[in-house]
Amino acid sequence: MESITFILGAGASIPYGYPSGPKLVELILDSLDMNYTPLYYYKSKKPGSSNYSLTAVNQAYTDYSLFVNYGYPSSLISEFGIALKNSDKDSIDSFLLERTEFYDIGKFAIANCILKCEIPTEFEFVERNWLKYLWNKINVTRNHFANCKISFITFNYDRVLEYYFYNSLKHSFNLNDKDIIEVLKTKPILHLHGSIGNLPWQDQEKGFDYNFDGQNFQNHYSRVVKASEKIKIIYDKIDQDPIFDYAAETINYSDKVYALGFGFHSLNLNRLKIDILKVPIQCSAYHMTNHECAVIENRNPKKILLDRQDNDNLDFLRNHLAI
Numbered sequence: 001m002e003s004i005t006f007i008l009g010a011g012a013s014i015p016y017g018y019p020s021g022p023k024l025v026e027l028i029l030d031s032l033d034m035n036y037t038p039l040y041y042y043k044s045k046k047p048g049s050s051n052y053s054l055t056a057v058n059q060a061y062t063d064y065s066l067f068v069n070y071g072y073p074s075s076l077i078s079e080f081g082i083a084l085k086n087s088d089k090d091s092i093d094s095f096l097l098e099r100t101e102f103y104d105i106g107k108f109a110i111a112n113c114i115l116k117c118e119i120p121t122e123f124e125f126v127e128r129n130w131l132k133y134l135w136n137k138i139n140v141t142r143n144h145f146a147n148c149k150i151s152f153i154t155f156n157y158d159r160v161l162e163y164y165f166y167n168s169l170k171h172s173f174n175l176n177d178k179d180i181i182e183v184l185k186t187k188p189i190l191h192l193h194g195s196i197g198n199l200p201w202q203d204q205e206k207g208f209d210y211n212f213d214g215q216n217f218q219n220h221y222s223r224v225v226k227a228s229e230k231i232k233i234i235y236d237k238i239d240q241d242p243i244f245d246y247a248a249e250t251i252n253y254s255d256k257v258y259a260l261g262f263g264f265h266s267l268n269l270n271r272l273k274i275d276i277l278k279v280p281i282q283c284s285a286y287h288m289t290n291h292e293c294a295v296i297e298n299r300n301p302k303k304i305l306l307d308r309q310d311n312d313n314l315d316f317l318r319n320h321l322a323i
Contacts, residue, residue: 002255003149004323007272008156011261011286012313015129016160017122019113021091021263025084027113028092031063032081034074038063040214043121052125059214066112066221072105080105091263096233103233111227114157114196115220118212123164130260130313131164137323139172148323151188151254153247155268157196157231161189163210166201177201190247192271196227248273251281256322259283260313264296264304274303283307284316 010021019027030036038059045052067077080102089095096106126132138148152161165187169180180201198207206226213219232241251257251272259281262268274281285293285306293306307316 003151003253004256004258005151005153005251005254007251007257007259007262007281008152008154008161009260009262010156011263011284012130012154013156013158013160014261015126015313016117016131016158016164017119018117018156018158018160021093024110024113025090025092025095027116028109029081029085031109031112032067032077034062034064036062036064038116038214040116040119040212042119043125045125057214061217061220063112065217066224067105067108069217069221070108070225072108076105080109093233104228107231107233108224108228110157110231111196112224115223115227116212116214117158118210120163120211123167128312128314130317131160133314133317134321135164135168137321139168145169146183146186148187151190151250153190153192153250153272155192155262157191157194157227159195159197159199159210162199162202166199188250190243190250192232192243192247192268194230194232197223197230244271247271248276252276252278255279257281258317258321260316261286266299269300274300277303280305282320284311284313286310286312286316 010018010024014020030038039056040059042055042057043052044055064077068074083099083102084092084095087095087099092106092110096103138150139145154161162184165184166180169175169183175183200207200209208223208226248271251274257277257279260283262283264283280302281304283304283306285308287310288306290308293308297304297306307320309315309319311319
């Protein structure tokens with residue numbers, strides 16, 4: 001059986017309620033406003049209806065209060081917000097490249113915004129569910145899934161993959177946590193920039209569930225603190241981190257490699273050592289122009305092949321995935 005590796009960027013998590021790079025910057029700026037009390041939403045659908053409805057809930061506390069409770073002075077919060085806003089950067093990572101004095105508060109802000117996206121009902125009403133498509137391709141039987149040689153390399157902090165595969169395995173085969181852990185051990189999920197934390201089935205002592213609590217300040221605050229400690233900004237001094245060598249080795253020994261929602265940052269490409277790849281990476285290029293695609297391919301000849309049909313993640317897999 002051929003081995004397949006998926007490389008995931010921010011665009012791969014957007015269908016499940018997560019922000020793009022530019023949107024994450026907007027959310028962070030909102031979170032720094034002391035007078036802003038966010039809304040969050042739950043999706044639901046009445047039996048017999050084809051449409052879902054959104055229920056808006058007022059968060060019981062301001063995001064600003066999280067920063068204050070952690071001990072960030074108001075002057076630093078203000079300076080961080082002003083600098084980020086006026087930098088006009090469309091990525092918090094690229095902003096932190098030059099403004100290393102904001103690393104700590106930047107990680108805290110990222111953790112807060114990512115954790116606020118952990119709304120389980122998002123998975124029930126995904127309109128363009130590429131994970132569901134992949135799951136049904138590799139889930140003919142339990143053994144078929146277990147024996148499928150598939151790996152994931154993600155630049156995302158979120159826990160979408162872990163949450164999705166755990167629930168799909170549990171409810172498809174009525175597996176207990178021990179059995180699920182054994183199955184998923186055969187499907188490496190490498191978080192190159194760290195993850196916001198483990199789920200309870202991964203770590204009974206320190207793990208926490210996938211469910212944002214907008215009504216309990218202390219519960220969410222404790223999660224943000226834990227998550228921010230696990231995040232590694234793209235520009236941290238992590239070039240010697242063995243996970244990058246492991247990722248490059250995984251890619252290099254794969255028979256097929258697909259990239260979804262990837263941003264093609266040169267530093268990320270270099271860390272993955274794509275110059276020594278044996279097979280090219282087939283990549284989605286949603287909303288990218290032909291010129292933008294050509295520039296990336298010309299910089300990485302025969303290593304990156306971009307889909308020029310403007311397919312989203314789901315249609316990209318339908319047109320290119322071979323399992």
